[in-house]
Amino acid sequence: MRQKENAQILKLPLDQLQFLQQCAGFESKVATLYHHYANIFADDESLSMLFKKTAVEEENHAQQFHLAIRLQGTGMEAVKIDVTKASANLKKLEEIVERLTGTTPFPEDALDMAIRLEEQVALLHMSNVVHFQDAGLKQLFEAMMAHDNGHVTMLKDYREVIRMGKSAMEFC
């Protein structure tokens, strides 16, 4: 009985699990947006590849949340942010992402949009959102995050390349 009680203490409450589910859904929506950008910029191979790579990374983030949900909070102490507030903010962002997925922006604007989006959600990843009880699990999630921290920098670098290209053209 005592063991059962302990096991229950380690599980996350339903609202926190639902929030992780919402995070997973959000990451998938962002991935869909980036796949959309990859498609509409198919003529520009490097830009298209950049969005495709970023989309795949967002899919990985979604998978990380799915993994946490499958574990039902085992090895985790709690979601360490205000779930009600974060959930409401995420819902607004979700609507923006859904709307953007139907649009055809210029490359520079798509990059700006992606950079702003990434900056807003940088803290909403699995390794930041959950307070872990199990150190090994914490390490695992941090390692999964660590290998793709570079994509915001890559988006910014590409935007710079476009800007520099434009100003170079103005001198011609």
Ligand SMILES: [Fe+2]
């Ligand atoms: Fe992400």
Ligand SMILES: [Fe+2]
């Ligand atoms: Fe991202």
